[in-house]
Amino acid sequence: MDGRNGVADLFSDAVDLNGVTIMPGHLDRRAQEAMLDDLRAVAKAAPFRQYETPGGRQMSVRMTAAGARGWVTDRKGYRYAETSFDGSPWPDIPASVLTVWRQVSGVDRDPDSCLVNFYGEGARMGLHQDKDEADLHWPVVSISLGDDALFRVGGVETPTPSKSRWLKSGDVAVIGGAARLAWHGIDRIKFRSSDLLPEGGRVNVTLRMAG
Ligand SMILES: O=C(O)CCC(=O)C(=O)O
């Protein structure tokens, strides 16, 4: 264990980005395709939506969720909701996604929340901290599928100085340990840099213990 994150030593080619552990190519092409199929089923049950921030801005990323709780935002604020926008429970977290959490999270409890982000051409995600969860000790596991994305990680106290790295399809990141509250975001994607999604774009999955 490296005292920073714990999981890094289990994966020999892990890369450290300001305390966030990245496992390049964790999922091979077949695993990526299988997970994407599972996520399309999630999106069929709970369609992607463009959420509004509490400040009234439309996010460029489209989102949906799976699990007992889904992260949502609107004028009322950022929060976890136990039902989707039509009032029904969110779909279950696909087994393919849970498998990755069990492999890399370093904890022995399954997550209760899976946020699914879709980045179309021009979509980005500003620097933020993941801090809407009830207990901030659990790690966040993030899986990248599709187009390359420039991932930026700053400090825990301040967004700068930051380091960045292009995340590729199949890469997995663990935001945990001392970096659990690190500022992070996606500067931009390279639209159509991957052929995993025939329509282009990037799907990112983040797993969390929210409740
Ligand atoms: O798309 C990504 O890689 C990051 C997503 C993220 O930070 C989030 O959903 O909180």
Ligand SMILES: [Fe+2]
């Ligand atoms: Fe985040």
